[in-house]
Amino acid sequence: MGASDFVNLPNIGVSVKRKEDYRFLTGGGQYTDDITLANQTYAVFVRSPHAHAGINSINTEAAKAAPGVIGVLVGADVAADKINGLPCGWLITSTDGSPMKEPPHPILAQGKVRYVGDHVAMVVAETLEQAKNAAELVEVDYDVLTAVVRVTDAARAAPLHDAAPDNRCYKWALGDKAQVDAVFASAAHVTKLDLTNNRLVPNAMEPRAAIGSYNRANDDYTLYVSNQNPHVERLLLTAFVMGLPEHKVRVIAPDVGGGFGSKIYLYAEDVCLTWASKKLNRNIKWTCDRSEAFVSDAHGRDHVSHAEMAMDKDGKFLAMRVHTDASMGAYLSTFAPAIPTILYATLLAGQYATPLIYVEVDAWFTNTAPVDAYRGAGRPEATYLVERLVTRAAWDMGLAQDEIRRRNFITEFPYQTPVALQYDVGDFHALLKRGNELGEVAGFAQRKSASEAKGLLRGIGYSCYIEACGLAPSNIAGALGARAGLFECGEVRVHPTGSVTVFTGSHSHGQGHETTFAQVVAARLGISVDAVDIVHGDTGRVPFGMGTYGSRSMSVGGTAIMKALDKIETKAKKIAAHLMEASDADVEFANGEFTIKGTDKKVTFGQVALTAYVPHNYPLDKLEPGLNETAFYDPTNFTFPAGTYICEVEVDPATGQVCVDSFTAVDDFGNIINPMIVEGQVQGGLVQGIGQALMENCVYDPESGQLLTGSFMDYAMPRFSDMPDFKLDTLCTPCSHNPLGAKGCGEAGAIGSPPAVINALLDALRPLGVLDFDMPASPARVWEAIRAAKK
Numbered sequence: 001m002g003a004s005d006f007v008n009l010p011n012i013g014v015s016v017k018r019k020e021d022y023r024f025l026t027g028g029g030q031y032t033d034d035i036t037l038a039n040q041t042y043a044v045f046v047r048s049p050h051a052h053a054g055i056n057s058i059n060t061e062a063a064k065a066a067p068g069v070i071g072v073l074v075g076a077d078v079a080a081d082k083i084n085g086l087p088c089g090w091l092i093t094s095t096d097g098s099p100m101k102e103p104p105h106p107i108l109a110q111g112k113v114r115y116v117g118d119h120v121a122m123v124v125a126e127t128l129e130q131a132k133n134a135a136e137l138v139e140v141d142y143d144v145l146t147a148v149v150r151v152t153d154a155a156r157a158a159p160l161h162d163a164a165p166d167n168r169c170y171k172w173a174l175g176d177k178a179q180v181d182a183v184f185a186s187a188a189h190v191t192k193l194d195l196t197n198n199r200l201v202p203n204a205m206e207p208r209a210a211i212g213s214y215n216r217a218n219d220d221y222t223l224y225v226s227n228q229n230p231h232v233e234r235l236l237l238t239a240f241v242m243g244l245p246e247h248k249v250r251v252i253a254p255d256v257g258g259g260f261g262s263k264i265y266l267y268a269e270d271v272c273l274t275w276a277s278k279k280l281n282r283n284i285k286w287t288c289d290r291s292e293a294f295v296s297d298a299h300g301r302d303h304v305s306h307a308e309m310a311m312d313k314d315g316k317f318l319a320m321r322v323h324t325d326a327s328m329g330a331y332l333s334t335f336a337p338a339i340p341t342i343l344y345a346t347l348l349a350g351q352y353a354t355p356l357i358y359v360e361v362d363a364w365f366t367n368t369a370p371v372d373a374y375r376g377a378g379r380p381e382a383t384y385l386v387e388r389l390v391t392r393a394a395w396d397m398g399l400a401q402d403e404i405r406r407r408n409f410i411t412e413f414p415y416q417t418p419v420a421l422q423y424d425v426g427d428f429h430a431l432l433k434r435g436n437e438l439g440e441v442a443g444f445a446q447r448k449s450a451s452e453a454k455g456l457l458r459g460i461g462y463s464c465y466i467e468a469c470g471l472a473p474s475n476i477a478g479a480l481g482a483r484a485g486l487f488e489c490g491e492v493r494v495h496p497t498g499s500v501t502v503f504t505g506s507h508s509h510g511q512g513h514e515t516t517f518a519q520v521v522a523a524r525l526g527i528s529v530d531a532v533d534i535v536h537g538d539t540g541r542v543p544f545g546m547g548t549y550g551s552r553s554m555s556v557g558g559t560a561i562m563k564a565l566d567k568i569e570t571k572a573k574k575i576a577a578h579l580m581e582a583s584d585a586d587v588e589f590a591n592g593e594f595t596i597k598g599t600d601k602k603v604t605f606g607q608v609a610l611t612a613y614v615p616h617n618y619p620l621d622k623l624e625p626g627l628n629e630t631a632f633y634d635p636t637n638f639t640f641p642a643g644t645y646i647c648e649v650e651v652d653p654a655t656g657q658v659c660v661d662s663f664t665a666v667d668d669f670g671n672i673i674n675p676m677i678v679e680g681q682v683q684g685g686l687v688q689g690i691g692q693a694l695m696e697n698c699v700y701d702p703e704s705g706q707l708l709t710g711s712f713m714d715y716a717m718p719r720f721s722d723m724p725d726f727k728l729d730t731l732c733t734p735c736s737h738n739p740l741g742a743k744g745c746g747e748a749g750a751i752g753s754p755p756a757v758i759n760a761l762l763d764a765l766r767p768l769g770v771l772d773f774d775m776p777a778s779p780a781r782v783w784e785a786i787r788a789a790k791k
């Protein structure tokens, strides 16, 4: 079925209420911490208080003797049991052809700690309190070393790893430097900008949690874990770390209260719990508390960049040149090396027909928590850089922010960018036009005067983002260094009474798949949404899966389900043909009914389902009983959501307080399955992006390497009262390469919004002489910038 037919089916484009919400809103959700196994014990991790230190000795005697303690495990136990370190799923090759530096990432420290929060020991006791008390008795003798936390200081700092003596993980580049340099040398104008993309701490509502369980009878393990891709977790855990056959480990990610990327990875705690459940022969639960999450979850962003745009005299882009220093943190988290390269550099064309782009990325180890994907992952960093640079170029050239964008938009598709990606469809002029209408930009001057009358400054900022999601074609991902395929799997099981269970490798942790995937199946089979249940997050029930990240679930996971439905339809037609004594080539299927062309014969989907399982009068020589099909789908391209975001801020110059007065977002997600869910996704993303722009900031002390923003007292999360009532709309250019015509929507808001906010802030502050500003725009920082400009 093609996308144009699909979009006209009933239940598609309909705001069906979220099926899962009854469970969540009535306290019926079952998160990892809600699960209690027989004879369950509790783990507490002893973590490094130092950013960088050698370990002289660890004394666990007192802890082992403490009440209720079942075991205390340290790095030596890990080594003795030959448990490997955590693997990295992506290999980046440096410009000199050498592989990235991939130092060991032990699950419990081996002689050295490299960030505050690094795992040193695991204490297991009968109760959580006993485990906490015993953990305090573990004595570690540290030899404190100097630490480095700023990515720009890494090259001159003491090495973290023997494998990377200069602290560089890789030096990578994309594009033709000589060609780009030549264009810059003769360009009429060059705009230059230095930018910092601030480090963020992901904060899902449910912190990480896991339970390791070992079954002696079958010699197999079950790991319950708050995770976004259980099959990948199992693969890494078994094949790479513990050396176990895959079928001996079942990973269950039950209800998961948000992840935003931070739960894609295999973490040390997950391995420790699984390993120790056999070693100590007990079920072991660990639930991260919020302060622990701040130091031990993988963080996001942390780029420092220099960007330049060469233009002709009319503001037409000729070439772009970028250098970025990216922090990997202390160790390589599962997908870390891909973020500042494949997911960042390839997006630097943005919506613009810039003919030449050269980008160089240096990735560094620092004494900080590992950095990996966080909502948007590389694409927010690219969008922030491009959209800040384009607005700055507009001002340099004396052009309006929207005018310079119009002059440079890509207008013909498919469009091959100079940074590897090929955009299949889009209409950037239409998005900008609709943005200007919805944002009532024509009235801006009047609103600015009204603000001034109140003693406030007003600015307007644009961001025209494009992103690549629906990760990812396996062949492209492989060529770019992925050590896995990025397809998806869907199984559709039709039951005898015509209801359906779908087993999907995608994982819903807030995105509403139990509703939207059910809509897809209901639409195709002509049954009610309530007749379809979605099962996800269990390697014991779902055949395989690559999980949820990169806004891939509908376009990749949904397409796998569509492919399985194609097979269901083909087989169901054969059963219907048998029931109607016709040839299956003459059977048509629509609205849940099978008919024969040119006759009034028909059978319902329910009759066919029953016949499949009650095959009393059945051509067994031609057809197997049952109606159950599985499909794997590997996309042929990324999907390219795009949008125009327009922000208006009011700034109080006396206090530095920035108020986002209005925010307009017009997005193109292709065909939309559930507009209400998509709107919720956009709103959530916008709040995260505006949060980064205004207040969120992860700060380590540059001397000691201590995390200064280690709780919500110091790390400001955006609240409802910080947000305006968003003005939202969508336009549609259907994705050309999946049968849904759908693009991803889950990260767009977080990707597109930060530069719109900062461009608006700078628009307001330019008259005061503030020409540059790094996120976050907290009152103190804005006030300081105004004061510095006045001086």
Ligand code: MCN
Binding pocket: 204, 257, 258, 259, 260, 261, 374, 375, 376, 509, 510, 511, 512, 513, 516, 517, 548, 549, 550, 551, 552, 553, 554, 555, 669, 670, 671, 672, 673, 674, 675, 677, 678, 681, 684, 742, 743, 744, 745, 746, 747
């Ligand atoms: N959808 C739709 N029509 C489209 C596209 C999507 O109706 N054209 C629906 C989908 O069916 C799905 C939702 O919108 O119900 C999001 O779909 P999609 O864009 O495919 O993204 P994923 O489901 O793969 O979700 C991943 C994405 C990412 S990468 C992050 S990070 C993120 C996000 O989703 N983390 C979230 N949204 C989140 N929302 C919540 N509540 N919690 C998180 O952790």
